[in-house]
Amino acid sequence: MLITKRGKPYIRLILAGRAPKFIGRLKGKIKIVGDIVSPITPLEDWTGDLDNLEGKSPK
Numbered sequence: 001m002l003i004t005k006r007g008k009p010y011i012r013l014i015l016a017g018r019a020p021k022f023i024g025r026l027k028g029k030i031k032i033v034g035d036i037v038s039p040i041t042p043l044e045d046w047t048g049d050l051d052n053l054e055g056k057s058p059k
Contacts, residue, residue, distance in 0.1 A: 003011040039046070
């Protein structure tokens with residue numbers, strides 16, 4: 001399909017190809033070493049609560 005502007009060719013629409021396959025694209029290229037579920041540091045070292053974010057001392 002050709003879209004014209006003032007009688008002159010402006011844009012030509014063509015059919016798009018198939019969408020690339022994303023699922024499984026990196027299969028065999030990534031190697032997981034070690035535990036990816038547990039936190040890197042102990043949970044006792046985490047202080048991500050609102051009191052610490054506002055600059056108040058922990059209770």
